[in-house]
Amino acid sequence: MSWPSGKNNVLPGFTPALGYTVFYLSLIVLIPLSALFFKTATLTWEQFVAAVSAPRVLASYRVTFGSSLAAALVNAFFGVLVAWVLVRYRFPGKKLIDALVDLPFALPTAVAGITLASIYSPNGWLGRYLEPHGIKVAFTPLGIAIAMVFIGLPFVVRTVQPVLEELDQEIEEAASCLGANRWQIFSRVIFPTMLPAILTGFALSFARAVGEYGSVIFIAGNMPMVSEITPLLIITKLEQYDYAGATAIATVMLVVSFLLLLCINVLQKWSRRFAE
């Protein structure tokens, strides 16, 4: 591949366009992120290790990444189900349900948090029926996961939906002519086609859940070692004027999120190996 030069390119303005892109990305993404590393670098290595591996911090990683993973898995399953129903069936109110899926995108996260907390609290609408059965939702990691499921759902639905819509009916007809039953058509023909989209939705939902703050803190109860999420811990450190400590934890989150997304991208590339 040759380097596209300004002279013989059909689209004019390659140089200013690239320049603008690099400048914009630096301003919005690279400079703030590098500032994070610079601030963290004011700590010595021992101080850094101590800051990011304190028992309370480690517990918060477990809560954050564990709940996010659980929420993303739940969303990957139910999101596909919702997308499937919205694409495959016709029923009254379909447009309304389709619009409802976007609500977690649009709703301020604090509103979602307060709503969920009041519903699942021990005397809330749902909480009062769950409590006698020994199921505690509010102020536990379970509540955190529920808030994360709520905010992550649209990511899976909206990535899987277009793929399902584009799925050619002839592919299924071909499979049934070859003797495949409904389950075989789904598991061997439709599902593999959807898999890259499901992985994308899963990754987006997971990333969103890891970074979620507003809707989680209300329902989490924020008990150290039990239901304290890492973003809250960062805020706590900031409020105690421990800026370097806060950025140290933030750096760890950044690196872990980056690695996870990298893994999922590799997985995605593998699942798209046929589309050349």
Add this chain to the structure above:
Amino acid sequence: MSIDIEGVSKTFGGFAALSDVSLKVPSGELVALLGPSGSGKTSLLRIIAGLETPDSGRILFNGVEATKRQVQERQVGFVFQHYALFRHMTVFENIAFGLTVKPRKERPGKKEIRDKVLTLLKLIQLEQLADRYPAQLSGGQRQRVALARALAVEPQVLLLDEPFGALDAKVRVELRRWLRRLHDEIHVTSVFVTHDQEEALEVADRIVVMNQGRIEQQGTPSEVYDRPATPFVFDFLGNVNLFQGRAHKGTVQMGGVSLSSPEHASANDAPAVGYVRSHDIAIERESTDPGSMQAQVRYLLSVGPLVRVDLTLPEGDRTIEVDLPREEADRLQLTIGEKVYARARKMRVFVDDYQI
């Protein structure tokens, strides 16, 4: 396996795709369903496959009713216009699909499946491409894979829906000849849908011409081409010129020319249309026959084995198309604007009998 279609009708939201169609396909034959788009040919094919259910009528396989049978139980191989390959599977996996989804009791072993797929790959001449994905193949290769995939389950009937429709002209001709040779080898009862008359004439044992949800005519390629039963069939197969006129008691008056037409002896001053194929018109310098019409050469196109001549007739400034063999054109040395005589060597006259 023979297929009997008895009185099949199908409507799609008020549009009659098929009305009372009956057809017999004898075992081992290669039949073409030929017609313009919207003539119901694809609907008929999909009903045979079980992908659509008819509103009324029956489908019999080997004399046994199959109308209610599920697609999976019909043992039909279906080839789609746009291939419908599974794009996440390799060529090998695509061809093996039908064998691997069989119930465990009937499923052949890994080695048998492998042998079978390799044999089919050899048959379609794509042995080297077993590990490629469909996206990496050309259109012609994809359609051959689709055909091998359909043949892997040893279907009783092979159904092809415009199988060469999405391919470019040269590949299309190669592939249809290959299909004909393949059919001569394996003799599976086959029905294929096409709107290309040339394709149907070249490949099929028998042609079924369809129009507006009905069968216009069926017969061998030479039967439908040489003895079209209806004006539609005449018009649809090959290049044709129309002459409007009137038929009265066995003679037809057309553009100042009188022709005898004994089959219309009962016609009483009825409107008639004469159909003449473009290669059934002779061009002469002198009038040798009372049926000759005066005409003027308007346009000449001398490319390929035939020379196309457009002639303008004096009455109504009409243009007719003539295909001359090359030697004939070389002998005549026509020039544009020249006055000549045109004579129909063969004309088929259709009279609108119901108008009195």
